[in-house]
Amino acid sequence: MALDEVFARIPEGWFEMGSDEGPAEERPVHRVWVEAFDFAVYPVTCVAYALFLRASGHAPPRDWTLLSTIPDRPVVGVSWFDCQAYCRWRASEGSPVRLPSEAEWERAARGGIDGQMYPWGNAIPAWIPEGGRGPLEAPWPVTLGEPNPFGLFGIAANVHEWCADWYASDYYRVSASDQPAGPEDGVRRASRGGSWRHAVTMSRCAARSRLDPSYRYTDYGFRVARQR
Template identity: 60%
Template sequence: MVVKAFQHHSLGRGASDPVTTDRVPTLGGFVSIPAGWIVMGSTAGQADEQPLHRVWVDAFEIATCAVTREAYNVFLTSTGHPHPRDWGTPALSRPGQPAVGVSWNDAVAYCHWLSTKGQLACLPTEAQWERAARGQRQGCHYPWGDTIPEWVPNGGRGPLDGPWPVMLGEPNDFGLFGIAANIHEWCADWHAADFYKRSPALNPTGPVSGVRRASRGGAWRHATTVSRVAARSKLDPTYRYTDYGFRLARPMLHAL
């Protein structure tokens, strides 16, 4: 069940609207994530999830779902930006699916384009992503608790033939759909395996340089399509894998 603590801010037109070149795509809304402390990491996961450490995350807003194909196609049509890998593959072209095959550089270009159209957007940091994914469930494995919910296709077992629609299933405590499942979501940070050993306590943004960009969440191509909230992943920012997409974030625009 969704708690009443979050605020939903509509973006106007929905992702199912006809695609034209004279408008900005919309996803359905952002939710406000209140400022607060979280404990990042896990003692039961991989080495780059350690040590457990407490961080403060300022209030921010994050999209209720990943960027859809419909929304991303407006960007492609308007700018002539190169299409993602396997863009025309039928299994990746169903209504309501997330835009996949998108590199980190592509995702940032989309954010910059949206910002020039008056819709400030960026990728969330790892700390922001984990804060949003955990909701009110500090210490739980998944955004919904310690077990994979029944609505997850095939019980979370993969690989599947493609990603499921971004609004499928139940949201987490903050009203976010699909977070930690379905696709890897790009984050703003560079990834470093030892960053948690030196992470600042206030609004960490990752190391200043690196080779791979951070990502979070499970993916439809994996043996398990849902990841633990603390699980970290990374990829070269130029790679366009078909289980990679992204979710928008932005600074707080509305008072809580």
């Protein structure tokens, strides 16, 4: 089975979202319910994205000539709009997928364990390159390392992963407790997780980031979700 066709089941449940130890945008910690969903075990790879490009004629991502030579790496240099186009293409091929919400992403990253700092516990694991940077100064193979308790590889460490939500720094103060989907509008889209550029500084489960949805950065990729 191709890497991009492997999903893990994230069970429904309550979890404690946010952190009282981090910046104000991560507060307050609040209890959130997330319905069960499937989440890709790996971020979208260059192999899968190449199929999309060939089939759709969509504009290639930033630095694609280099990226396409390392197929076991996650695709990067994609905007939020590019991710949405990829999801629409997958749906047209009979495999509907979507970007996760921030709440779904954090629920999945925590692996069902409230209070831990990282997806792997409270310490940076030995398999993350020293300083967070890989030897090639590029994304790592998507299979590098050990999975979190839900079986997800590389979450919070390899690439920043786009989320579906608009971003608001004060959203947690007014967030719904049942399946929150982010603000109704905004300027930037939310993203989660660390990247090969700074895996350690942004790898906390609760860490939030945001970006103009049209930007294409070489440490930004995405992971897809689906409902059964």
